[in-house]
Amino acid sequence: MSVVGIDLGTLNSVIAVARNRGVDVIANEVSNRATPSLVGFGPKSRYIGEAAKNQEISNLKNTVSSFVRLAGRSLSDPDVQGEQAFVSASLMDVGGQVGADVTYMGQKEQFTATQITAMFLTRLRATASAELKLPVSDVVLSCPVWYTDSQRRAILDAADIAGLKCLRLLNDNTAVALGYGITKLDLPTADEKPRRVVFVNIGHSNYTATVVEFRKGELTVKSSAWDRHFGGRYIDQALVEHFAKEFKEKYKIDVMENGKARFRLAAGVEKVKKVLSANNMAPLNVESIMNDVDVRGMLKREELEELIKPMLERATAPIEQALADAKLTVADIDAIEMVGGCTRVPSLKTAIQEYFGKPLSFTLNQDEAVARGCAFSCAILSPVFRVRDFSIHDMVNYPIEFTWEKSEDIPDEDTNLTVFQKGGVLPSTKILTFYRKHPFDLEAKYANPEQLPGKTNPWIGRFSVKGVKADPKGDFMICKLKARLNIHGVLNVESGYYVEEIEVEEPIPEPPQEEKNEGDVRLDTFPTAPSTGQPDSEPAAKRHKPSSASEMDVDKDAPKAPQKTRKVKKQQRKGDLPLSAGTASLDEASKQIAAEKESSMIMEDKLVADTENEKNNLESMIYELKDKILDVYAEFASDEEKAKLNAKLESIEEWLYDDGEDASKAQYVSKKEDILSIAGPIIQRYNDKIQGERQAVLEKQQKEMAAKQAELERAKREAEAKAQANAPPAPEEKDTEMTDAETTKPDSVEEAS
Structure with a gap:
């Protein structure tokens, strides 16, 4: 299983993978570490990434850029209208979403920005698979922090269409902060002052400033501010x-x-x-x-x-806003990390450094920091890798409220509630309680539309609660709904259930009293041990025993006071409530249709690529044989065979540059077989000779090796014989019989005594 992080950028995208106990950025098919975020459409196939860049100038009207900024938005959005200045293809409304009008395979086609994003992700997946030699499924994608619910859903839908499982949609500066913090071993502990870092990310089209607090094993995003038209x-x-x-x-x-x-x-x-x-x-x-x-x-x-x-003049505005939202000053900041290609502009660096009054830090790779952070996040979420524990506490950037219709039975009921406040922790779950006798609907939207990018529609979704009815007594049903803002920053009402209030008896806790036990009661009648200034090693009851068993019996049989209880109402879950939701996400049927269309286009692209490859192979074969029949193969072909082959090569070459310019893959393969039917025997004779020469050389080498080995063996035997002839004679052994006296008597009695 692979672990991949993708920085999905407006101009370029970067792929990072977790492997070899670290994170690597992988290169694409032309060895570039960043792939152009472009998708082009041609008369035969699509051009994605580097291929799209190569044909962009000759195919401007059918090449789509900035699709990441367009996904999940409508054509009427003022930001989208402004985006047309940077997109050469014509933008249009496609089913309520902004899309591109292009000519593909000779026909006019309309693709939504979500579909185009999916096409690009398919190319990135193929690049990662080719590098890792593994199928790629799990991925973490980056997105700007200012993305709304509909934009985030569009990126997630694009990942689904591309066959990717997005484990997390991570804000770009949060990804940078993760890549910065997870490698630090000197972060302060929980009881110390946190390290505060401002991450300034200025890329091709976005400027984001984020204040992050670091402690050992965790990061907390305190605030983010941005300028969407700066870069x-x-x-x-x-x-x-x-x-x-x-x-x-x-x-x-x-x-x-x-x-x-x-x-x-x-x-x-x-x-x-x-x-x-x-x-x-x-x-x-x-x-x-x-x-x-x-x-x-x-x-x-x-x-x-x-x-x-x-x-x-706007260079420090996002930083000032981020510090104000975090309720911090410049003096509270420990470091300023700069990332993004535009942070190389000297005047921008000077303006930001003068504002902080301290040196800027460039310890992270400015172009790859986001992708590396995404890969770390994917490794944390994946069961394949074991990663140092590091928690991410992101924040809610736009307040979200729920509204609903007023119940006829509750005339003074409020009909809206801000459930997720700006600055709250992400992810987050809230339980909403309603008293109803009939099914009802509620709607989620952003509470402050003026804070959204452009004039984005603040609507998030509509949720219908079914199965609601009055209880047998005609009272309200108590409905509980679980609303969750998940790790992608996407809001859903995940489940609903109803509860009943029941009366239960529970003991009334006694007020705290001075603690007594049997030993303490009897201590009044027995002398206590003198104080030694040391803690007691035995309980009092063991140190002071009663004088008789009768005293113990009296204590044991004493009547106990009855336990006081009270009746309280508690809620008990009784059943689930069916829910239906209408959001900006594509329904499963639409995603399936888009995925099938994408698969079909992938097959078309592959067929075109294979056809072009066969055409190139045929062309190479013609030129190669024309040269070799005059040189390498000349002695292996008769004059008749040479003439026949040359005629065939000439005729196929004419066909190739005339009618064969747009031929099918099968036709190119057939022409190659026609050539090989004549050239094959000639090539075989040449190969047989080469093989015979190689065999002869091999046999000669084997004979030489055998002779050399025999010579070594002979020299070894001669050396052994010579050594044996020059060796001194061995001493003769004498057989002597010893008497009993000699065996018991020491060698020298006198010396022994």
Whole structure:
């Protein structure tokens, strides 16, 4: 079983796996440690990840990016409308969700952002499986901390469609904090002051600041704040607009009117931005940007900082908000950890460091910290690995309330209640109690819609409670509902049941009195032992025994006071209440249809890849045989065979570049067999000769080895014979008979005496 963590990013995604007593980031098929978050659609198949990046400029209208930010949202969302500036494909409404309108296999198709996310996850799963040589199932995915319930459900649905079991949907900065804390051996204990760390994560499109407290074996998220429109792509956008204006004046071209030209310019300014992170000046060169015009430009770091000045003015706003929510000051913070590619921008680092007045820390890998934290979380949740105990206490970022219809039998009943407060611990469970005589519905929504990203619909779900009725006396049924905000940050009403109040008698606890026992009672009539200043080693009853058995009998037979009891009402569970829920999640039937469609597209992609591979093999075979029949195979083929083979190769080559350009896999295989029917005997003769030569060489080596071994044996025998001839003769043994006197008498009596 595999343990995989995935940082699902807007620009790139990173895969990390737990293995070899640690966590490794694995490379994709072209040995890159980050895979572009892109899905493209072509006339024959899809292009995902690196393949999508390679064809993006020639297939802009059918390449979808930023799908992670689109999943679980509607087309009317203002944020989605703003996202169109960064997505080259056309966005449209698909069944109430935002989706993309693309041309796939020659037909117009519409895919939701959830489906596109599932396609990308399928590619990541295949990458991980190829590296691990194991099937991949369990995974932990990251998401921005500001995601709402519907967005989180969309990512979970995408994982289901892709055949992945998401063990946890983890907030990105919580993942970073886990990767930071689980490796630390010097964290304070429970009775010491916690270590407080601010994690500043500035990536391609998000800026998140999170305050985390660490103690030995646990982390607690105290607050998070964010800016959803702050990151590398907004710097790129400012540079594109700057150079577009410059080129309009200098070269009389408007790159903003041409999608491909704008894309080429965006690719160029991204390189400029990276160069300016380490240098004071950077050139820009884009060949044939449009109308066969080559453009050149130059930018200084000071000019860049002036262009992004409005963004730099907001550089510390999320940090200030996070500290205010955590009720902490800059002086309370022990460290500031920076992650995310955009934290390499010098002006951003300077602004944040000046705010804290202390050095920033870059101990974590800025591009891989989230994926590593996800892999650690997956290892903790998986039964396969044994990991150091480390608890994660995440927090609720948006307050959630329940509303319901007022009961006719309770005219003054409140109809709403905020159940999960902002800042509460995640995961969390609450029990809701209702008094009803009929089935009823309740609705969950976010209590403060103005805090949600954009103008997201605050609705979370509607839950219907069935089987409710009045009891035989006509009284209310007491209904209990279990509402849970789970580890994914998703709300569900998991179960319902009803209870009855019954009267039971329970003893009234006696007021605390001075403790007495039989020994203590009898101590009044017997002298006590003198005080020694040491604790008693025996109970008093053992040290002071009664003088007669009659005294013991009197104590034992004394009447006891009757136990006082009282009647109390207690609730006893009597049965379950059926529940039905309507949420933003896809129903099982829809997920099954999407999964089947995904499987079908995977098979299409595989067929296209196999067909292309067979085509390449056929082309390679033609060129290889054309060369070898003149050289390597020349002596093994007759003139007639050579002519016949060359004619066959010529005819198939013409077919390959004419009618065979879009042939099927079976046709390419058939053409290869046609060639081998002529070339096969020639190749066999060549192989037979090579095999014969190899056999001859092998036999020669064996004979040489046998001769060498025989020579060694002969030399060994000669050496042994020589050694035996030169050895000195052994001393002769004399047989002597000893008398009895000699056997008993010592050798020298005189010396013995």
